[in-house]
Amino acid sequence: MILRNQLFALVLALSATASLALEVRFQPVAENVYAFIGDTGGRTVENEGLNANLGLVVTPAGAVLIDSGATFRSARRIDEAVKRITAQPVRWVVNTGGQDHRWLANGYFQAHGAEIIAHKQAVADMRSRGGDQLAALRAVLQAGVEGTVPTLPTRLIAGTDARLELGGTVFEFRHRGGGHTPGDMLVWLPQKKILFTGDIVYVDRLLGVIPVSITRHWLATFAVVEELAPKQIVPGHGKVTDLATARAQTRDYLIALRAHMKRAVDKDIDISEAVRTFDGRPYTNLLNATELMPGNASRTYLEVERE
Secondary structure, three states: OHHHHHHHHHHHHHHHHHHHOOOOOOEEEEOOEEEEOOOOOOOOOOOOOOOOOEEEEEEOOEEEEEOOOOOHHHHHHHHHHHHHHOOOOEEEEEOOOOOHHHHOOHHHHHHOOOEEEEEHHHHHHHHHHHHHHHHHHHHHHHHHHOOOOOOOOOEEEOOOEEEEEEOOEEEEEEOOOOOOOOOOOEEEEOOOOEEEEEEEEEOOEOOOOOOOOOHHHHHHHHHHHHHHOOOEEEEEEOOOEOHHHHHHHHHHHHHHHHHHHHHHHHOOOOHHHHHHHOOOHHHOOOEOHHHHHHHHHHHHHHHHHHO
8 A cells, every 4th residue: 555655656756857847839930930939937846947949940051040048957848849840960069149048058069060159249148147047947947957058169250240041041140249148149030020039028027137237239239130020039038029128128118227327326416326217118008018128227327327
């Protein structure tokens, strides 16, 4: 009887673990272009730290994965999802920035023969924060980070604009000093008029201004989004969207935040008062707004003060 109860408990535990497993499914955006839409909440055991969007572009010469995920384990699930879409191997992985879920799983794909591409300015950020990012994930995921080794990109994009081609598909890259992180880079598919923005665009949830963010560069990069006028935008977080929504939920918030903090700095208003008086009501419908607004406001004040 005791053995039967133990076996029953084991089955229940295995079932619970299976139910918590991350499911990665790429949805079609256009012919041969796909997106995985990640959780809009925080990093959890259930999402294996992958609370962000990914992209997949299939060409006759191989597949291109846009962002590699947060852990070795989640990369395996991403790779399985790619194989459900195409028999083509992942030839390139493009890191759109230095946040953990953009690059920490590079090692998995590099070991499977992929070339890792990122902007040159992402590398110093990855080196600086990679260990801390992995430690923060370990605190949440524990054994879920096993096998994850921060692996830097091997092919670097320099300057503001670059162009690569694979199997007749053109990939253009735009960098204007970053934004959310220093290496934030847009990936533009001119033949499809589809833009992968990484963390330059957030919809459905409030963006996060973190210590390495530069909101001035963020807006300069967003200006490129407007110049390109994409038919569809795959944001870093939130559903596949359009330019009007991206403006309303990312650009307008950054403009309002910077304008308020600029007035406060010019009038020698204390940071705590400046944070308290920022009117964030137009954005409180976005997920995570309550917890992120104070930090966003204080970091933007300090940035404007330094300018």
